[in-house]
Every structure is written in C-alpha cells, then in structure tokens.
Amino acid sequence: MIKIKPNEIKPVAQYIYEISGIFLDSNKTYLFETRLSSIAEELGCASFSELHTKAKSDRSKNIERKIVDAISTNETLFFRDKGPFELLQHKLLPEIIDARSAKATGLRPNIKIWSAASSTGQELYSIAIIIKELVPDLSRYSFQLLGTDISDNAVAQASYGKYNKFEIERGLPRAQLQKYFTPAGEFWKIKDEIRAMVNFRKLNLMSPFVGLGKFDIIFCRNVAIYFTLEDRKKLFNKIADSLADDGFLVIGSTESLTGVSPRFVPKRHLRSIFYLKK
C-alpha cells in the first residue's frame, strides 16, 4: 500500500473535495491509503502526488471517475436500520398515499420518492419492496422511485441489481430474499417486478438539482456526514426546495439538522425521526 506523505494530504484532499464534495480532514488520511492505493498502483504511480497529476491531466476523466467510485462507496445494506423502513411502512407511505389520493380526482395518484445517495441500490430496492407489500393494487398509483449517486460504478451496479451473499444476508429476511431475488451462483439478482419500479442515475449532490422536480419522500441518509457544514447547509436547502410542502425527509439515524437547516422540523414516530418542512 502506498503511504501518503504529509505534504500531499492538503492538495489531494482539495482535489477529492473538488471532484466529489467529500471533505477528508487530516485524521481521515487512512481513507486515501485504503481506497486509492490500488488505483495508484494500477496506473504505475509511486506516490499520491503522481496520481493527482495524472488524474488532473486525464482528459477522458476515467481516473477521476475511478477515484470518485473508490472514495464514495460505503457499506450499505438492505433495510439498513429497521427504523426508517418501519417509519416508511407504517407512517410516511400511508399518509402520502392518503394525501395524494384525496388530491388526484380521477387520475392515478402520483407519488415520487428519492433515495439521494443510493449507492448500490439497496435502500431504494428496500423501499420498492415495502411499497410492493403495502400496496395491493400497484396499478392504481403511479410510483416514481429514483436513486441517485455520484459514483458511476455504484449507479451501474444498482441498475443491475446483483448482490453477493455477504451483501445480502445481513438485514434481508430469508422470506423476502426468496420472494424478490433470484439466486445466481454466489449472487442474488433482484427480480424484474421490483427492478421495473425503480430508476437510477448519476448525480453529484454538490451540483444544482436540475430536472428532478418535487418529491413526496426523500431519503438522504449517511451521506452529508462526509460534507463540510457549509456544504451540508447548501445541500439541505436544495433538498427543502425539492420536497413537496407536505412531503417527508428521512436522514441517517445518527445525523442531525440542528444548526444545518432552519427549514425543517423534526417529528418523532416510534424509534425514528422524520422531518417536515416548516
């Protein structure tokens, strides 16, 4: 593994911030080494400065993409934390379905849900499974489920919907595994009926949200923790703009919006918290 030199930390951290919005302070330098060493080695770079120079001069942006993939990928599970999914099933979805059904006279009620940092798709597929189980006649509604992530690789993997048994065993009950996945050797693939309910695309949360429209429910969990306070403020301000006035926001269970956004109020439901717009 290539060691990062003290004088390399600042410029490399700045570069990673520019391409991904992820802010690595000097006590997270191990992340450079564990996540970027193999890319550097693969490209024949002896140091992080060399990798930095090479990535900046790469017109195809392939190296940049690889670095974003490596630095942004975090562990994610099906039904990670039961709380938010119980919340979705017992509170948020029923309320949104009622509210949208009351408004949509004659038309199919349209409900838009966004997984803002969808990684390899587990969160959005978990949401789709809950909807499938909660709503007996799906054709009476128009559900739009969108997952976005900064990593091309994560988006591609999410779209493909194939997971290895370690990724899947933790969190997903066996009954649901067998109902919604098809075994493929050491892997499990999401069934088409669930796959067809979702869409994934690339989005950097630091850039403007163009063409996304307004969502009824937004999940933005465990991603803002990698941003600076200033960027977190900007992010949740944009999220407030993207959320319907009576919509719901769910953040990570150890995250807080105190001092981050004055536009949301927290509400408690059982063991979870969700946010409404003020």
Added chain:
Amino acid sequence: MNSLTILVVDDDPVIRRLLEQRLKKAHYSVDVAEDGYKAEKLLQQKHFDIVLTDLMMPGGIGGIEVLEIAKEIDQNIEVVLITAHSSVDSAVEAMKKGAVDYLEKPINFDELFLRLEKIINIKSLMRNARDIHEAMDATENAASETIQNLEIMAAKLQQRLDMVENELRDEAVDAESRIARALDILAGL
C-alpha cells in the same frame, strides 16, 4: 485444537473410515453418513460447520442434493465435494450452487487439510466481521437515541424562543406585559 464439526458423507466404507480417522487425528469433531438419507437426518439433528460429501452416490440423494439440503438448513454450512476426475464439470456446477470447494479423487490429505484451514480462516474472518457489525450497530443505536432526543429538544427550544421573540415584538401590548408573557413562556420549558 479444532472445534469445527465435520460431516463426512461417502458410500465407500474405506474412504469413509479413512477420512474419519484422519480428520479425528487432526482434532476435528467428525460424524459419518453412508448415504444422502443418513446425511439429511444428521444435518437435521445437529449443527455442522463443514460437510464433506462424495458427489456420486447411489440412491436418490447425491452430493448435489446433500449440498442443497445443508444450505437449506443453514446457509453458513460450507460444503466440500469429493469427485472423480471425470466428473469435475458437475463439481463446478455444484460450486455455482454454493459449494465452497471440491477435491479430486484420490484424496490428497495435505490438500484436504489446506482447504479446511482456508475455510476455517474465512469463517473466522466472517465471524469477526459479524462481531464488528454487531458492535457498530449497538454503538449506532445508542448514538442515534441520544442524537434524536437532542434533535427534538433543540426543536422545542427553538419553537419557544420564536414564541418569546413574537411576544417581545408585540407592540400592541405594553413593555411590562410583554416581558411578563415572555417569562411565562420560558417558565414553561
């Protein structure tokens, strides 16, 4: 000392006996079954870490079926198939169905023990990962409870402060009454 439990399934009594002896000598805890039916029964009765099964066995339950039964009972059971050179293709098929490894006959015991040690290492890594995950979940749960309580409390305080501000700005009321009302709101905290 090996605490792992191994089930040996083979219809050939010589191989069965040989495997049993060698594995016991290496301090594994070993049970044997002479066919798939017996294996199924044993798998239902007690826990095994590893199943070492012949691929081709007479009767309705062959190695592949033993593999499927074991995985159905417990996904964490690792199955190693023993196969004749001519049926390597079926062994590869079995690996696609979740077998961890296969060995060709005649059994090379050095190779067998090497493979077993590898499985033990992987299992212990997985156990470590599971322990770490559990510890992480416990920490995360405790942290989230604290953070959520603080979040709700901060929101309540903010709401009170907004009320106090409104009262103090209310020009329809004289200064003294405004202060009195603001104090009432603060006293209600």
